[in-house]
Amino acid sequence: MSATVQDLAAPVPAEAEVAPPRRPGTFARLMREPVAAIAFVLTMVIIVSAVLAPWLAPTDFFHNDLAQAMAVPGTEGLPLGADAQGRDMVTRLLYGMRMTLMMAVAAVALGGVLGAMVGFAAAFYRRADAALMRVMDVMLSFPAILFGLALAAIFGPGLLAVVLATAVATVPLMARIVRGAALGVMAQDYIEAARSTGMSDARIIWRHVAPNCLSSIFVFTTLRFGQVILLGSALSFLGLGAQPPTAELGAMASEGRNFLFFAPHIAIIPSLAIFAIVLVFNLLGDALRDALDPKLRV
């Protein structure tokens, strides 16, 4: 995100007699809010620990010790206890976060790119607009869980079904956001100017429309990330997602729920992790929206 792009979208002051003070960059503005700063740091911690899971995990992914099954948190050598298979919960949690984040990244990237393409097309080719957006409305009317169930029935349960279901659920939302933002950009004079120079449609979208919609896309992506994690975990919880022994937070919570009576930590720890990740991503998304909103700029 370059400063020039922001400047174009921002209302230009009528008469600038003195040079305005240098505006702080988006990142600096983001870090000024304590909540946002914390959210950003936590996001980084989550991402780094997920990426480095194989090196950070205290035990091998497959290592189990049935004699330690359901050991409570605080047992020697098991700070978070062990699951029903006697596997270290710290290892499971790290790999679980990794899988959950990977799933969410794949779903948001796939659904986001497709949705953005639809959104740009709808905004740019006005004749296709109504048709495209009605298709999106139809997609919106399908609950993602139902769609996940259908996909799991076709492909069999697995991460593929979860990624596809959450991606498809993301497409219409992204399309609407992008269409709205792009329509605003399309009304600008510089688009007219670009047209008059004979630029191709694709080039106009790529060079002029898309960069100016980036802030909306960015904010939505961050917010959607949290929702997709929740949705993916819900599908995994229902047994449609990750298959054993793959660690995935929703699947881990599901595996632990039967033991809630006597080993609550097996379900509670991954549930708390889901809660924390979703919360952090939502906070970050909110803060990012504020930081990127030209109207809120000081």
Next chain:
Amino acid sequence: MKKYWGAAMFAVAATMPVADALAQAAPRDTLVWLREQDSDRYDPPRSTATAAGEALFLLSDTLVSMDWDQRTIRPGLAERWDVSEDGKTYTFHLRRGVTFCDGKPMTAKDVAYSINRWVDPATRSPVRYRAGNVESVTAADDHTVVYKLKEPYSELLYQLTQQFSAIVDQATVEKLGENFGVQGFNGTGPYCWSSWTPRQEMVLTKHPSYNWGPPIYQNPSPQVGRIILRIIPEANTRLAAIQSGQADVVAAAALPPFALEGLRRVPTVKLHHQPVYFYDIFVGFRVDKPVASDPAIRRAANLAVNKDAISRAVFFGASPAAPELINPQAMDYDAEAGKMVPRFNPDEARKVLDAAGWVPGSDGIRVKDGQRATLLAYGLQNQANNGMMQAMQADLRRVGIDMRVQLWDATVGWGKLATQEYDVFTMSYPYVSAMDALALYFPSANRPTPNRMNWNDPETDRLLAEGKTATDPAVRARAIGTLQRRLAEANVWVPMIRTSMYMATSQRVEGARPHGLYGVALYKGLDIRLTR
């Protein structure tokens, strides 16, 4: 500390709102039996699910019945029977005064019709072979049935205790056609079909004139007005319902082992156990697949799996490990064969693999002639399989065998288990005797299902035939014993767990005792009274 947690959680669970259908206490004079799964239909020869058996034993009767010891044959609809010298002709003398639910008297003609329908290829019964090599089943008079076989069949009476041979009314079968056991039923059982909403509930009402229950019960007549067989797929919901008195019976697979310890502490629940119960979980190898075909791999897998640890951790000690192929309490169990199944010894497993030329690769997984020791395992998705297969996976990994596990929902799982895609599979099954178990899974004619191992061995077929046609029990025991040794030596299976028959009943239930024939807890549902 742990104990208080458990008690507190149970208290919370008991007060938790459960499904709307359960929001009130179980109705008067009605026994509510909670189950995990429903059957696709309730037609005796065509419904092989345990869930079908649970209703069919209540709805209908068999010629002979099974004692609590799972070994002694007792009278049923036949009050006595004679077997000819050559073992090929069984003559059943029927009880008088037996009527169907619609009031029509039951005669030998109905028996002949029901058995002939079972063996008729047009019925397409998957369990037709259980009836033996039938020549004819005829009614000699109104109360005598002659069951003629082409060759002796030592297993016949045991098979006739099972619900596949249940006697049904010809007129109702012909009237309902394909929908018999879906839209209605007419049998001679202690309870009569009232309604069925698939995957929700089945309502049965007392058969008023029924007084011909098997002699293993004290009272041959039913004492409860209605039985509702209700499907509740979620284990914790079933447990909450039984504790709060919204249901009366939860048993067998519907009563997960993890709940037993907690239920023992709940004063409103009575826990019953049937120690003689043959319903085992095993892991089978596809013996014609590249890696699974190596006997060393199969032997090593048997040595590598710590079944006792799995029994403790996954089954909470409620279901013991299965060190032998067949339950030692079952008829024709061979003790010698039992000893031949390898016991847990991972060092020995590594030695076996080393000796067979399987060399550990850089990632610890063994390789032989460019072939990685990787196995793909299929099974049905449930709590027990999930825990068990992950534990086995970890055990196998420790000796250098990579097992990938794919568990399927029951809706697609049976179809997946009928494919040739996998190398290893897990399954649980009920049986009445060693021969019953082996004759189901190992004949070459039963490939690809239920012989999912693709075990194709003429000697197995010969020994099974010898045991089946034996008229002398000693000959039969010898043949089936030899077969058990042969299969133990080949390590075709890893016998895993002997599931236990536990039954939890609510406080108002008196006289309930779990039986366990074909995995069915209530069997004929007699002697049960409700105090409220």
